[in-house]
Amino acid sequence: MTEPGGGADIGTRRETAPRSLVVDAHVHAFPNEIIASRTTLVERDRWFAHLYVNPATRLSNADDLLASMAVAGVDHAVMCGFPWSDPGLCRTNNDWMATVSDASGGRLSWLGIVVPQHPSAANEAERCFALGAAGIGELNADGQGFDLTANGPLRALVGTCVAAERPVGREYPGKGTATPDRLLRFLANHPDLDVVLAHWGGGLPFYELMPEVAALCRRVRYDTAASPYLYRHDILRVVTNLIGADRILWGSDFPVLGQQRFLRRTLETDLPADALSSILSGSTQSTYRLPISARILEGRGA
Numbered sequence: 001m002t003e004p005g006g007g008a009d010i011g012t013r014r015e016t017a018p019r020s021l022v023v024d025a026h027v028h029a030f031p032n033e034i035i036a037s038r039t040t041l042v043e044r045d046r047w048f049a050h051l052y053v054n055p056a057t058r059l060s061n062a063d064d065l066l067a068s069m070a071v072a073g074v075d076h077a078v079m080c081g082f083p084w085s086d087p088g089l090c091r092t093n094n095d096w097m098a099t100v101s102d103a104s105g106g107r108l109s110w111l112g113i114v115v116p117q118h119p120s121a122a123n124e125a126e127r128c129f130a131l132g133a134a135g136i137g138e139l140n141a142d143g144q145g146f147d148l149t150a151n152g153p154l155r156a157l158v159g160t161c162v163a164a165e166r167p168v169g170r171e172y173p174g175k176g177t178a179t180p181d182r183l184l185r186f187l188a189n190h191p192d193l194d195v196v197l198a199h200w201g202g203g204l205p206f207y208e209l210m211p212e213v214a215a216l217c218r219r220v221r222y223d224t225a226a227s228p229y230l231y232r233h234d235i236l237r238v239v240t241n242l243i244g245a246d247r248i249l250w251g252s253d254f255p256v257l258g259q260q261r262f263l264r265r266t267l268e269t270d271l272p273a274d275a276l277s278s279i280l281s282g283s284t285q286s287t288y289r290l291p292i293s294a295r296i297l298e299g300r301g302a
Contacts, residue, residue: 026251047143081113134288169196225253
């Protein structure tokens, strides 16, 4: 897929910068069975159809993801569950991600997926954590048909995540109904929940210049997924100055965005080395409590 912003590089090239550990906080992969059932699933799941009805839109499996990571120099990645509207598909997706993660040699972690308003959501989240899930996501209010501002239907799931000290994330913000005002009502309803907002939170970091918004967002982190499709490149520098690098998770949204080129552009951003290191790995490791294996660190000379 051709990526936007293919012109001149922006920022200062850091050819001699130390190689930081790189963790991609936002990637997608599907079981081969799902890929083979694409036509059926387009008819069965409205959000899957919205994203994948065009046969030219890429669906990647775990081997594709690991191959991309090897080429790009990504050491570890967090797989996001697809926001299915059927709890059965969520469970199948979770079982597959757990198996793939266990077989990855420490290179893959995963987020469990549930239908948030369904009575089974809290129990399925608990099961995911027992299987090793690093959090819950990618939740999508439009795709899964839940109201971000409604407290009651999400209370059981939120309680399970808070008790496990695991974050909920990836509410596709800024598009559809997941706008900053609704996200703020969600955060106000669940002040003890750690939340990761994809795609820079639909611009929510800029509202944090207001103290009352910053107070609501104290447990919020933002990922960079698909940035070139949504923002100018200098958003990384601007938001780092606004909220700090420790609340920014580097994520590509693979395969929507190629990891190699996006990582190169990130490394060319005019940011201090410690800020880049936090964005590229430290923030994601602390958010999801990732067990990056010693073998991976030794393999890249860290």
